[in-house]
Amino acid sequence: MVTIMKHEESAATKVRVPLDEEESQAVETLAAPSAEAPAQSDETVGDPFVERAKMSARHVDVFYGEKQAIFDVSLDLGEHEVLALIGPSGCGKSTFLRCLNRMNDIIPECRVEGDLRLDGEDIRTRGMDPVLLRARVGMVFQKPNPFPKSIYDNVAYGPRLHGLAANRSELDEIVATSLKRAGLWGEVKDRLHEAGTGLSGGQQQRLCIARTIAVSPEVILMDEPASALDPIATAVIEELIEELRQNYTIAIVTHSMQQAARVSQRTAYFHLGKLIEVGETDRVFTNPRHPLTENYITGRIG
Amino acid sequence: MVSNMTPTESVKKGLARRYRKERRFRALGLLAVWLGFTFLVILLADITIKALPAFHQTWIKLDVYFDPEVLGFEPGRPIREEALLHADFRGVVRRSLYAMFPQVRKHRDKRKLGALVSSAAQYQVRDLLRAHPDWLGKTVPVWVRADDDVDTYLQSASLQGVAQDHRRLRDNQVAWLRELEKQGRIERRFNWLFFRSADSREPEQAGILGAVVGSFYTLLVTIALAFPLGLAGAVYLEEYAPRSRWVDLIEININNLAAVPSIVFGLLGLAVFINFFGASRSSPLVGGMVLALMTLPTIVIAARAAMKAVPPSIREAALGLGASHTQMVFQHVVPLAMPGILTGTIIGMAQALGETAPLLMVGMVAFIVDIPHSFTDSATVLPVQIYLWADSPERAFVARTSAAILVLLGFLVLMNGAAILLRKRFERKW
Numbered sequence: 001m002v003t004i005m006k007h008e009e010s011a012a013t014k015v016r017v018p019l020d021e022e023e024s025q026a027v028e029t030l031a032a033p034s035a036e037a038p039a040q041s042d043e044t045v046g047d048p049f050v051e052r053a054k055m056s057a058r059h060v061d062v063f064y065g066e067k068q069a070i071f072d073v074s075l076d077l078g079e080h081e082v083l084a085l086i087g088p089s090g091c092g093k094s095t096f097l098r099c100l101n102r103m104n105d106i107i108p109e110c111r112v113e114g115d116l117r118l119d120g121e122d123i124r125t126r127g128m129d130p131v132l133l134r135a136r137v138g139m140v141f142q143k144p145n146p147f148p149k150s151i152y153d154n155v156a157y158g159p160r161l162h163g164l165a166a167n168r169s170e171l172d173e174i175v176a177t178s179l180k181r182a183g184l185w186g187e188v189k190d191r192l193h194e195a196g197t198g199l200s201g202g203q204q205q206r207l208c209i210a211r212t213i214a215v216s217p218e219v220i221l222m223d224e225p226a227s228a229l230d231p232i233a234t235a236v237i238e239e240l241i242e243e244l245r246q247n248y249t250i251a252i253v254t255h256s257m258q259q260a261a262r263v264s265q266r267t268a269y270f271h272l273g274k275l276i277e278v279g280e281t282d283r284v285f286t287n288p289r290h291p292l293t294e295n296y297i298t299g300r301i302g
Numbered sequence: 303m304v305s306n307m308t309p310t311e312s313v314k315k316g317l318a319r320r321y322r323k324e325r326r327f328r329a330l331g332l333l334a335v336w337l338g339f340t341f342l343v344i345l346l347a348d349i350t351i352k353a354l355p356a357f358h359q360t361w362i363k364l365d366v367y368f369d370p371e372v373l374g375f376e377p378g379r380p381i382r383e384e385a386l387l388h389a390d391f392r393g394v395v396r397r398s399l400y401a402m403f404p405q406v407r408k409h410r411d412k413r414k415l416g417a418l419v420s421s422a423a424q425y426q427v428r429d430l431l432r433a434h435p436d437w438l439g440k441t442v443p444v445w446v447r448a449d450d451d452v453d454t455y456l457q458s459a460s461l462q463g464v465a466q467d468h469r470r471l472r473d474n475q476v477a478w479l480r481e482l483e484k485q486g487r488i489e490r491r492f493n494w495l496f497f498r499s500a501d502s503r504e505p506e507q508a509g510i511l512g513a514v515v516g517s518f519y520t521l522l523v524t525i526a527l528a529f530p531l532g533l534a535g536a537v538y539l540e541e542y543a544p545r546s547r548w549v550d551l552i553e554i555n556i557n558n559l560a561a562v563p564s565i566v567f568g569l570l571g572l573a574v575f576i577n578f579f580g581a582s583r584s585s586p587l588v589g590g591m592v593l594a595l596m597t598l599p600t601i602v603i604a605a606r607a608a609m610k611a612v613p614p615s616i617r618e619a620a621l622g623l624g625a626s627h628t629q630m631v632f633q634h635v636v637p638l639a640m641p642g643i644l645t646g647t648i649i650g651m652a653q654a655l656g657e658t659a660p661l662l663m664v665g666m667v668a669f670i671v672d673i674p675h676s677f678t679d680s681a682t683v684l685p686v687q688i689y690l691w692a693d694s695p696e697r698a699f700v701a702r703t704s705a706a707i708l709v710l711l712g713f714l715v716l717m718n719g720a721a722i723l724l725r726k727r728f729e730r731k732w
Contacts, residue, residue, distance in 0.1 A: 106621060108545065135624035145615035147634065158623040208619070215623060 045290040046279035048268070050078035054219060054249040055100055055137075060114030062095050062104065062273075069095050073114075073275045075268055077219065082241060082250045084264035084281065086257060088296065091270040093253045094142075097221050100251065101137035102130045118219070135162055138217035142224040144204035146196035146211070151188050154196040154207055155179060158215035174214055182210035183240050202233025209240065213248070220244065222252040226259065238263050257297055261285050269293045349711075353704035355457045359493040359506060360448040362419055362482060364398045366427055367441040372397065373431075377439050386432060391424035395446070403478060414475050420447035420506045445489070450505040450698035452479065456488075470697070496705065500673045501687065505698030508691070510709050512673045516586060516666070516681030517655060517713075519674060523590020524597060524654050529647055531594070532601030533636075536643075539602070540609045541631045560599035567596045568663030576664060583665035584680040592660045597650035604646020608639035641725040648721035652714055658685040684710045 049056075053076035062070035070092045077083050077100075085093040095104065102123065104110045116123050123133050135158075146154050155175045158164075165171035175192070179185040184206040188199070196207050205225055212220060222241070226234040241250060241263045254260050260267055260281065267284045269277045269292070277284060277293040288294040307315070370377050373389040396416045400406065406415050423446035430444065431437055448456075451470040455461050456479070466473045482488050500512025535556075543549045571592035575581045581588045612635045620630040636643075661667065666682050667690065674681035682690070684706065691703040 101622070103618065103622065106617075131624050131626045134622055139618075139622035141615060141618060141622070143615055145613075145619040147616065147619065148638065157620075161623065161625055161629065211619075211623065 044275045045277040048075045048278040050076045052079045054079045056117045058115040063111040065109040069273050071273045077249055082245050082264040084260035084267045085253045086260050087270035092273040093270045094223050097253050101134050135215055136217055137219040138212035139221045140208050140212050140225045142227055144208050146204050146207050148197050150193045151196045152192040155210050155214045178210040178214035182206045202229045219249045224253050349704045349707050353708050356701035356705035357493050358490050360453045360456055361445045361489045362448050363445050363487040365441050366398045366444045368438050370439050391428045395423045420449050422507050447506050454697045500671050505696050510706050513682050513684045513687035515673050517683040519586035519677055520589045520683050524593040527594035528597040532598050536602045536605035540606045556599050556602050564596050565659040567592050568660030572663045582678050584668050585678045586681050587677040588664045589661050589666045593654040597654050600650035601647050605643040608642025609635050612638045641728045644724045645721050652717050661686055
C-alpha cells in the first residue's frame with residue numbers, strides 16, 4: 001500500500017486535472033480502503049505515438065448503450081511491430097482492438113467516437129467499406145472458430161470471397177503458403193479435405209491464423225489467441241507471431257504478461273477503459289512509470 | 303442448527319429419503335412411457351385388424367356367355383364403340399349367374415342372386431369384349447369382383463353366426479355362395495384396386511389412390527409456397543430487420559398465428575382465394591395455399607430458432623475475413639441452420655398432411671371418383687377421404703377407413719424418416 005501511495009502522489013503532482021465522478025470511483029475501487037487516495041492524471045504515460053504509424057487512434061471513446069467502455073484513447077500501431085495490449089479483465093483492450101476493424105459495428109448498442117486511421121485514411125467514414133477494411137485488417141479470435149468445413153475450404157474461404165486466386169492452382173498455392181506460414185502445413189498436408197473442426201485446439205487456432213493471412217491483410221488483430229491453448233501450443237503460436245511480424249503489423253490482446261514480454265515490441269496497459277501507459281515493452285516491464293502499471297505487472301492487481 | 307448431529311450423519315439421514323424420491327420419480331416416468339406405448343400398440347393393433355379385410359377382395363368365377371341377342375350385336379360385324387357403351391352387359395352377367403342356378407325362378411330371388419357380384423362386373427365384362435371381339439357368341443370363364451356384402455360376410459366370422467335379420471346377406475344368398483365355393487368358383491385375392499383407384503360409392507371399387515395423389519399435389523403446393531416464404535421471412539426477421547415496434551408486432555403475430563385453429567385458415571382461404579380471387583373450388587391449388595398459410599408460422603419459428611442457435615463465433619469469423627453481412631448469412635448462418643430449418647419444415651408438412659378442417663372449408667370434401675391430374679382438378683386428400691369413409695353406412699367402408707388411416711400413418715412415418723435423414727445429412731459439428 002505504501003508504494004502505491006508514493007507513486008500515485010508522484011503521478012498526481014505531474015499534472016493535476018479535475019476528475020469526473022466516474023473516474024474518481026474507478027480510482028477508489030483500486031485504492032480503497034485508503035480514503036485519501038490522491039487523484040491521478042488523465043494523460044497516458046509514455047509515448048503512444050510512433051513515427052511510422054500503420055494505424056492510429058485519436059481520442060477514441062466507445063459506449064455500450066449508456067455505459068462508456070473506453071475513454072479518450074490515443075494510440076499508434078507502428079509498421080511491422082507487435083503491439084501488446086494488456087490489462088485486467090473488462091479494461092477495454094478487446095473493445096479497442098475491435099474498433100480497429102470495425103467489428104464493433106455488429107453490436108447494435110455499441111457506439112464508437114473519435115478518429116481511427118489506417119495508413120492515414122479515416123476508417124470510420126462512409127467511404128470506407130467495412131468489408132474492405134476487414135480484408136485489410138484481419139482478426140484472430142480468442143476461441144478458435146474454424147468453419148465446419150474442410151481445412152482447405154477454411155483457408156480458401158477468404159481468397160474465394162475476395163477473388164484473390166484466378167484459378168484452382170493459384171488457390172492451392174495460397175492455401176499451401178498460408179498453412180506453411182501458420183506452421184500447420186506439415187501436420188495437415190495429407191488431410192486437407194478433412195474437417196477443420198477435427199483438429200486439436202492449438203491446430204485449430206493456427207488454422208484460423210492461416211485463414212486470416214490467406215487474405216493477405218496488412219494488419220492482424222489477435223484477441224487473446226492463446227488463452228485456450230496449452231503451453232506447447234502457445235509457444236508455437238508465439239513463434240508464429242514473431243515470424244509474421246516481418247510482413248504484418250500485429251496488435252495482440254493478452255492476459256499473460258510473459259507472453260506480452262516475449263512477443264511484443266511495444267506494450268500498452270489499459271485500466272478501466274483508459275490507456276494508462278504505453279512504451280517499449282522492455283521499458284514498460286522493467287521500469288513502469290505509472291503506479292497502476294507497476295501494480296499490474298508485479299502481480300498486485302489484475 | 304438445533305440437532306447435534308454431525309454433517310455426515312444428517313447427510314446420511316437425508317440420503318435415503320433423497321434416493322426414495324428419485325426412485326419414485328423414475329418409476330413414474332417409466333410408467334408414463336409404458337402407458338403411452340401400450341396405448342399406441344393398442345391403437346395400431348386395432349386399426350390394423352380393422353383394416354385387414356380391405357386388403358383382400360373376394361372374386362367369383364362366372365361362365366359368361368357373350369350373347370349376341372342380349373347385347374344386340376350381329377356376329378361377324380365390327381362392334382361400334384357407342385353400341386358397346388349402351389349394350390346390356392348387366393344382363394349378360396346376370397344371365398351367367400342364373401345359368402348356374404337354374405332352380406332360382408322367382409323374380410325376387412333372381413335379384414338377390416344378381417346382387418352377389420359387384421355392380422362393376424358389367425364394365426369388366428364390357429372391357430373384355432372390347433379387347434376380344436371374337437368372344438361374341440362364346441362362353442368364357444371370367445373372374446369378377448364379389449359385392450361388398452359378400453366380401454364382408456365371408457371375411458367376418460362373427461357375421462356368419464347371426465340370424466339373417468341382423469345381416470345384409472339373406473340365407474338363400476349364403477347357400478348359393480356355399481355352392482359356388484364347393485365348385486371352386488370363389489377366391490380371395492389381394493385387393494390391388496384399393497391402391498389403384500379413387501373413391502367410389504361401392505366399397506369394393508373404392509380406392510385410396512385419388513386421395514394420395516390429391517394429398518401429393520396439395521403438399522407440393524404447400525411446400526413450394528411455405529418453404530421459400532417461411533425461410534425468407536425468417537432470414538429477414540432474424541438477420542436484417544431493424545429493432546422496431548413494427549417488427550415486434552409482426553413477431554408477436556407470427557407466434558400467435560401458430561396457435562390459430564386451422565379451420566380459421568380454411569375460412570380465410572374460402573373468402574380470399576375462392577370468393578375474392580375466384581380460384582377453383584376443391585382444387586389442390588387452393589388447398590395447398592390454405593395449408594401453406596397454416597404451415598408458415600411453424601417454419602418461420604423453427605427457422606429463426608435454428609438461426610439463433612448458430613454460434614456467434616462463426617459469424618465473427620466470417621465477418622472478420624471480410625464477408626459482407628449477406629454473405630455471412632447465406633454462406634454460414636443458413637447452411638448451419640439448415641438441419642433445424644428442415645426439421646421444422648417437415649414437422650409443418652406432416653401437420654399439413656394430417657389436416658382436415660381447413661380443407662373442408664375450401665370444398666376438398668367433395669365426392670370425387672377421378673384421380674386428379676393437375677393442380678386445378680377437383681381432388682380430395684387422405685384425411686378428408688378418411689373422414690368421408692368413416693361417415694359411410696356400408697360396413698365394408700369401416701375396413702377401408704382403417705386401411706386409409708394406415709396409409710396416412712405410413713406417409714407420416716416416411717416423412718419423419720426423411721426429416722431424420724435430412725437432419726443427419728446436413729448436420730455439422732463445430
